Amino acid sequence: MKQNLIAFLIIGVILISSGLVYLVSKSDDDYTDGLNVLKTWELPPILKEVSGISHVDDTKIACIQDEDGIIFIYDLGLKQITKEIEFGPKGDYESIRIIDSTAFIMESNGNIYKVIDFKSDTRKIETYKTEFNSSNDMESLDFHSGTNTFLTIPKENNLTENGDDLIIYKLNPEDFTMGKELFFSLSYDDSIVKVEKLKFIKRGFSASELTIHPQTGEIFLLDSKVPRLLILNSDSSPKKLFMLDPENFQQPEGLSFDSLGKMYISNEESDFLKQNIQLVEWK
Known part of the structure; x- marks a missing residue:
């Protein structure tokens, strides 16, 4: 009898411990449907460590990774890298955008590489220093045709005292200098936040990519720390916040659209998922 009682106590302790572990480890996020x-x-x-992607055409995607100054051309049909294009020394490269025959790459310290005629052996490479530095941790870059400027958003710290605000900066496409006018600024306490506010401000929003939809002009912002996708309307007002399930989006770092407006998201390697590119549908 005594042995049975001890056995029951041990089983009870195990069950209670398992329940506590589950409650502690269980995420309180409700991942978004659609x-x-x-x-x-x-x-x-x-x-x-794929950190940025951009479509060359509908079958080929230009990829960069954190360490090497190389553009990797990945063929979706062949499922392999078909070309490697060197553009710079070892660094921390975080975002790439292909515009016609020119590639623009942003480094986390704010440096921008402009690779003219990037697929050619006679390509020309220009380097620009922006007002950002490593403390801002820059990981995003895209061209906004409406303002004829490049847009970027710091992942960590803004250039103003409003460090907790969500700020998108405009960069001159000629020399990547920054004007006084911001493209967008949103305080987490602002009443125009129509997305689920508590989830939006929870643990801040660390933007790992900014990409503009080629047809609607909507702005897509990725968060890789807490996997999320925030969509802003073309007028910059918040539209939709997706809480991404980390079982599918382990570390989303890159986002690109093809000519039809289909969305592709890249993820770095994690402990349980390999690095990948995903074709993603949203509603």
Whole structure:
């Protein structure tokens, strides 16, 4: 009888402990419905830290990774890298945007590489220093045709005292200098926040990418720390916030659209998922 009692006590302790572990580890996020992964391409080991993607055309995507100054051209049909294009020394490269025959790459310290005729052996490379530095942790860059400027958003610290605000800056496309006028500024206490506010401000929003939809002009912001996707309307007002399930989006770092407006998201390698590019549908 005594042995049975001890056994029951041990089982009870195990069950209670398991329940506590579950409650502590269980996320209180409700992952958003209406966002589905339609297809996944597992990338080769050289791109395990894929940090940015941009479409060259509807079958090829330009990729960069954190360490090497190389543009990797990945063929979606062949499911392999078909070309490697060197543009700079080892660094911390975080965002790439292909515009016609020119590639623009942003480094986390704010440096921008402009690779003219990037697919050619006679390509020309220009380097620009912006007002940002490593403390801002820059990971986003895209061209906004409406203002004829590049847009970027710091992942960590703004250039103003409003460090907790969500601020999108405009950069001159000629020399990447910054004017006095901001493109967008949103305080987490602002009444125009129509997305689920508590989830929006929870643990801040660390933007790992900014990409503009080629047809609607909507602005898509990725957060890789707490996997989220925030969509702003073309007038910059908040439209939709997706809480991304980390079982599918382990570390979303890159986002690009093809000519039809289909969305592709890239993820760095994690402990349980390989680095990949995903074709993602949203509603």
